[in-house]
Amino acid sequence: MKNRKIFARLYLYFILIILYVPIFYLIYFSFSSGKNMNKFQHFTLAHYQTLLQDNRLIAIFLNTVILALLSSLIATIIGTMGAIAISRVRSKKHKQTLLALNNVLMVSPDVIIGASFLVFFTALGIGLNFGSVLLSHIAFSVPIVVLMVLPRLNEMDYSLIDAARDLGANNYQVFSNVMIPAILPGIASGLFMALTYSLDDFAVTFFVTGNGFSTLSVEIYSRARQGIDLEINALSTVIFVFVLVLVLIYYFISTKRGKKARGIMRELIK
């Protein structure tokens, strides 16, 4: 029994090591003065200096962040409205058709999405630049928002809406004071997923971007094809720290909120 426990632990450590070795390998060599990732030379911050002076890369980084924020926000609005509309469709058949269409982009491989959007933009004569990338990111984020919001709507207690109406609330008040708060957790996770979809995407962006616009993924790809460049290592350290901070904040908030909620529940039971 005890042996099994130790084995389980070792196996999980092994998985974690595998998962983290590449990341720390990148970070480790970002401090090396050499030109490759084979042997650590001397400690240096030179690559970080190059990174800070690399205006092109900084601009691309900002582009990526703005793109993610903008596309996820718009996708959340369209997706939430869509989810509300779907939840109101009475005919079961229509509902299923809508959901099936919704899931097409969820199950398609990225290359197909990218290629079909490329064809689409060309057919409509839309230039390949920030606009086309933004539209694509909105497009592939909408379905996940719908899927995150819809269960909340289905769980919602509709007598709340009737109650609000009986108490004299108008349409807008019902919507903003009753409905939105009830489905807010779904909207929040939809927004969060849309954000990560956008930040993470490479393949679709690669297809629909032109010469003038690039995101971090595309830039890293084109640089990695040239070979090793320790500036990318420095960049990955920055990204890792960035992600780590975000995750810790998220984790802290969610556990704190959880504790608070549990506290309230205990009070109520008393």
Added chain:
Amino acid sequence: MSNRNKILFMIPYLLWIILFVILPILLILWYSLTNQSQQFTLANFELFFHNGTFLKMMLNSFWYAFLITFVTLLVSYPAAYFLTKMKNQQIWLLLIILPTWINLLLKAYAFIGILSNSGLANQFLQLFGIGPVNILFTDFSFIFVATYIEIPFMILPIYNAIKEINPVIIQASEDLGASKWQTFKYVLWPLSWSGVESGIQAIFIPSLSLFMLTRLIGGNRVITLGTAIEEYFLTTMNWNMGATIGVVLIILMVAVMLLTGSKIKRKKVDL
């Protein structure tokens, strides 16, 4: 909600469906059925099914996708199972999810360094007296890196499925004299199948489009459907042939989904 409002809410969403779901698919279909001077033709499909290279490529990509999914499952199932036995599972989960937030391209880039001729992997092998082996730009490196990237997406659904199993059922199976293997085969595996299924679905289809890995890690040697589509659309600019490959891929996908009774893929897992 009044009918007018209902329609108002539906409009942007329907617009999205028409513009970004239906229209692109129709356009791809149209391109696959025409030649470069826009005349209707079935020549693209004829070429695809009569030319051995395309069929071989198709088999190839499904074989690679199968291998990647299978190896990922093999590594992830025990990990997911052991996770359910740990203390502080939230922290463990967080540690497993965290790497998925690092850009895929950065991880691929790291492996260019690790697997190179004098990189970490070869330095490790040299400890055992195995001389520098050419790992980068082989089929092995492609499958290895793809598996590495997919592991968390397999662990999480399986973990959730196992977590939902009532431990009493496992105990009952053991009390009734089932061996470890029998408990696994007749109790644990069937009850956790839903998780395995969503893991497989989350990995199999995306593995068909990992063209950046075939370029960076596979060294252009591993040609899959995804790589071919990228090549036809962006390098040789033969959109009609690219669209044809796309249509075949879509049809196969729909077939696979109908066969397995599909749910959705989840690229990211909510914390």
